[in-house]
Amino acid sequence: MRLSQFIKPLIVAAVILAAGSIAPVQAAGFTIDDYGTNQGPIGAIFPTQPLDEGTLVTGVATGGERDLAAAATTGTQGATTGIGVAGGLLRYLQDDPTSTNDSGGFGTVQYDGIDGNGDPYTGLDSDGLGGIDLTSGGAANAFCLDIDEMIQLNVSLAVSTDAESVSSLTTFIDDIESPTTVAFPFVDFFPTGGAGADFSDVGAIVLTLGNPRDESSASINIFRTCTVAAVNIPNGDLDAGGLAPWTDAGTGSLVNAGSQAHTPPTVYRFTGATAGFGTEIIRQVLSQSGSAGDTYYLSFYIYGLDIQEYVQKGVRISFIGATTQNVLCPTSSVDDFNWQRQVCEAEATIPYNQIRIDIGWRGAGSGSMAIDSISMVTLVP
Numbered sequence: 001m002r003l004s005q006f007i008k009p010l011i012v013a014a015v016i017l018a019a020g021s022i023a024p025v026q027a028a029g030f031t032i033d034d035y036g037t038n039q040g041p042i043g044a045i046f047p048t049q050p051l052d053e054g055t056l057v058t059g060v061a062t063g064g065e066r067d068l069a070a071a072a073t074t075g076t077q078g079a080t081t082g083i084g085v086a087g088g089l090l091r092y093l094q095d096d097p098t099s100t101n102d103s104g105g106f107g108t109v110q111y112d113g114i115d116g117n118g119d120p121y122t123g124l125d126s127d128g129l130g131g132i133d134l135t136s137g138g139a140a141n142a143f144c145l146d147i148d149e150m151i152q153l154n155v156s157l158a159v160s161t162d163a164e165s166v167s168s169l170t171t172f173i174d175d176i177e178s179p180t181t182v183a184f185p186f187v188d189f190f191p192t193g194g195a196g197a198d199f200s201d202v203g204a205i206v207l208t209l210g211n212p213r214d215e216s217s218a219s220i221n222i223f224r225t226c227t228v229a230a231v232n233i234p235n236g237d238l239d240a241g242g243l244a245p246w247t248d249a250g251t252g253s254l255v256n257a258g259s260q261a262h263t264p265p266t267v268y269r270f271t272g273a274t275a276g277f278g279t280e281i282i283r284q285v286l287s288q289s290g291s292a293g294d295t296y297y298l299s300f301y302i303y304g305l306d307i308q309e310y311v312q313k314g315v316r317i318s319f320i321g322a323t324t325q326n327v328l329c330p331t332s333s334v335d336d337f338n339w340q341r342q343v344c345e346a347e348a349t350i351p352y353n354q355i356r357i358d359i360g361w362r363g364a365g366s367g368s369m370a371i372d373s374i375s376m377v378t379l380v381p
């Protein structure tokens with residue numbers, strides 16, 4: 001049986017799951033790929049076929065070609081990673097037949113011009129796009145992914161100006177079950193090569209989907225640029241010399257984590273041993289007015305140590321007007337994990353004049369969790 005035939009049922013299953021979804025309205029922006037041209041699916045099996053890659057000249061995707069690759073990197077025998085484009089969606093599925101949740105893999109989508117090479121390790125033409133302007137002359141300042149479905153996935157975006165100038169951003173998406181747009185502001189990217197990329201002079205864009213140790217999946221409708229506006233969160237980096245204007249409830253505290261902080265030196269640390277299984281949060285209320293339909297993205301970095309599965313944790317964003325609308329963004333990561341960026345998408349359904357942010361956990365009798373580098377943007381329609 002050919003590998004693609006093996007993987008195909010996995011992809012088909014994802015298609016069926018997503019068939020009832022309704023595509024979101026597309027805001028203005030530069031479309032990198034609308035996934036209107038089918039490709040693959042291709043797939044990898046651990047450990048016998050750890051890598052599969054293919055390229056497709058589409059004439060539609062940015063640079064005229066889409067390079068796909070699937071890699072199965074660790075885990076149990078027979079664990080699979082599949083990626084493909086069908087039905088107007090980029091689909092990714094990482095599956096472990098034993099459901100032991102210790103199999104790792106990833107899929108990549110390269111937009112690097114017509115180089116005919118999708119190898120995720122050696123096949124990137126860093127200036128293959130010849131210097132496109134992702135900012136559209138300053139009008140755009142973020143990537144947007146219109147996502148139909150996504151489960152427990154690291155979404156990594158890398159932008160190259162050339163081989164020496166690269167910027168990247170990795171975000172853990174916990175659970176998206178209905179069509180949702182997620183913004184990735186350019187300002188949140190970090191230099192991962194030299195001084196970083198010039199987003200107005202771009203030679204390659206790479207989208208990587210994967211999970212180092214768990215089953216995961218994604219269906220992405222459109223990959224495009226978009227525009228966001230910063231929302232000021234005072235002391236969002238927690239480095240102002242005190243907690244204010246945040247308040248806290250519980251027994252956590254600011255700690256000096258030195259260079260181990262995400263933004264040095266200070267983080268807020270929740271400690272399960274002293275929590276007494278109660279609710280511990282840090283809270284800030286912003287004077288921010290708006291109306292139904294406004295969309296916000298709160299991003300934060302979270303660090304975990306020995307966090308038990310039964311602990312409830314994450315973010316609650318509340319729009320406060322004549323009534324209060326709560327949006328919950330739980331975080332499912334458990335055990336030990338290094339700083340990971342998470343984003344909470346919240347769309348207002350009421351008029352509001354305040355936004356309240358609560359970050360914390362409940363029910364932890366052990367372990368610890370640290371929070372740092374909290375920021376927020378709103379989508380400019």
Ligand SMILES: [Ca+2]
Binds near residue numbers: 065110113114
């Ligand atoms: Ca290419």
Ligand SMILES: [Ca+2]
Binds near residue numbers: 067116117119125
């Ligand atoms: Ca390539």
Ligand SMILES: [Ca+2]
Binds near residue numbers: 239
């Ligand atoms: Ca900090």
